[in-house]
C-alpha cells in the first residue's frame with residue numbers, strides 16, 4: 001500500500017485545519033493521534049459501539065468507519081467543540097447534573113449522538129431519544145439517566161440551535 | 163487514495179489501476195474488511211466527492227444515485243408513502259444512525275451480502291442497475307446483478323452509478339420487514355420486501371423478494387404469479403406466503419435454523435403483503 005501522506009483541510013470545531021494523513025487512516029485516528037482530540041474513543045473499531053461518534057457536516061457518524069480523506073473540505077465537530085471552555089452545552093450540563101457518566105468512556109459519543117438528534121428533532125419523544133442513541137453502547141448500562149438528561153436538555157435547547 | 167470528482171474520472175482511475183483498485187463509498191462494509199486484513203487493495207478510489215452519485219430524483223419512477231445513503235431513504239418525504247415506503251423502511255433498518263449516515267445503497271448492493279436490507283425492496287420494485295465503464299454505460303436488471311455471495315456482474319473497470327426504478331403506477335404499495343433479535347445493529351435472520359399494484363380491485367402486479375434465505379436475494383416467483391390477476395383476500399395472501407417458502411433455500415447458522423427461517427418467510431411475506439395492499443389502497447399503515 002502507498003504510504004505517502006496526503007495533505008487536506010477540514011473545518012474542525014469551527015477552525016480551519018490543515019493536516020497530513022496516511023491514505024488509509026481513519027478520521028478517528030487523525031483526530032486522536034495527529035490532532036490530539038482524544039474525546040472521540042475507539043471502542044470496537046467496526047461501527048457497532050458509537051464511542052467514536054462525531055458530526056460530519058452536522059450528521060452523527062462513526063468516525064472509525066470514515067477514511068480521513070473523506071472528511072476533506074468538510075465540517076467536523078467533536079465533543080471538544082460541543083460546548084465552550086466557559087459554557088457547557090445544555091446536554092453536557094444535564095449529564096453532569098444527573099450524574100450520567102459512570103466509567104465515562106461512551107459519554108462523548110452519546111453526547112454527540114444526542115446533539116445531532118436534537119438538531120433534527122428538537123423535542124424528541126422518549127422513544128425517539130432511545131432510537132437516537134441506539135447506536136451507542138454503554139457497558140455500565142446507564143441508559144435510563146441518559147434518556148432523562150437528554151429529555152431535560154431538549155426542553156432547554158432553543159429551537160434551531162445545534 | 164484517489165479522489166475523483168466525477169464518474170468519468172472514476173472510470174479513468176479504474177481503467178488505470180485495474181483489479182488493484184477498490185472503490186469506497188460509505189466505507190461501512192469496506193473499512194471493517196480493511197481492518198481485518200481481508201482486503202489489501204493497491205489503491206482505494208473514493209466516491210464521496212462525486213456529487214452526481216448522491217442525487218435522488220422522483221419523476222415517473224425513481225433514479226437513485228449509488229451514493230444515496232440509507233438515512234436519506236429513511237427520511238426522504240417522497241418515499242414516505244405508498245409504493246416506495248418499503249424502500250424507506252429498509253433504509254431505516256440499516257445499522258444505527260451513525261452507520262446510516264454513511265451506508266450507501268450502491269455499497270449495500272455491490273457488497274452483495276445475502277442479508278443486505280436495501281436490496282429486497284429494490285428487487286420488488288423491478289429496479290435496474292446503471293453501470294459505468296470504459297465502454298460507456300450499460301443497464302442490468304437488479305435481479306441479474308448479484309451472482310453469488312458477495313459477487314456481482316461488475317467488471318473490475320466498472321462502477322454502479324444509479325438504480326433506476328420504473329414508475330410503479332397508481333394504487334401501488336410496498337413494505338419491507340426483517341426479523342432480528344434486536345431492532346438496531348443486527349443482521350436480518352430473514353428479510354422480505356413486497357410490492358403490489360391494483361386495478362379495479364384486482365392485483366395486476368405482485369413482487370416478493372427475500373433476503374438471507376439463499377446465497378443471493380431471491381424473488382418468490384410462484385407466490386407472485388399466484389397473486390396476479392386475483393383479488394387480494396387474506397386467504398390468497400396466506401397461500402402466497404406458503405408458496406414463498408418454496409423459493410427459500412436457507413441454511414442453519416447461529417442466527418436461525420432452516421425451519422425457523424422458512425417459518426419467518428411465511429410470516430413476513432404475509433405481513434408485508436397485507437401492509438403493501440393497505441398502502442396500495444391509500445392507507446397510511
Ligand SMILES: Cc1cc2nc3c(=O)[nH]c(=O)nc-3n(C[C@H](O)[C@H](O)[C@H](O)COP(=O)(O)OP(=O)(O)OC[C@H]3O[C@@H](n4cnc5c(N)ncnc54)[C@H](O)[C@@H]3O)c2cc1C
Nearest residue numbers: 047187188189190191192256257266269270272278279322
Ligand atoms: C455496525 C454496522 C451495522 C450494519 N448493519 C447493516 C444492516 O442492518 N443491514 C444491512 O443491509 N447492512 C448493514 N451493514 C452493512 C453496510 O452498512 C451496508 O451494506 C452499506 O449499505 C454499505 O454501503 P457503504 O457505502 O458503506 O459501502 P462501502 O463499504 O463503501 O462499499 C461496499 C462494497 O461495495 C463496493 N462499492 C461501493 N459503492 C460502489 C459503486 N458505486 N460501484 C461499485 N462498487 C461499489 C466497494 O468497493 C465495496 O466492495 C452494517 C455495517 C456496520 C458497520
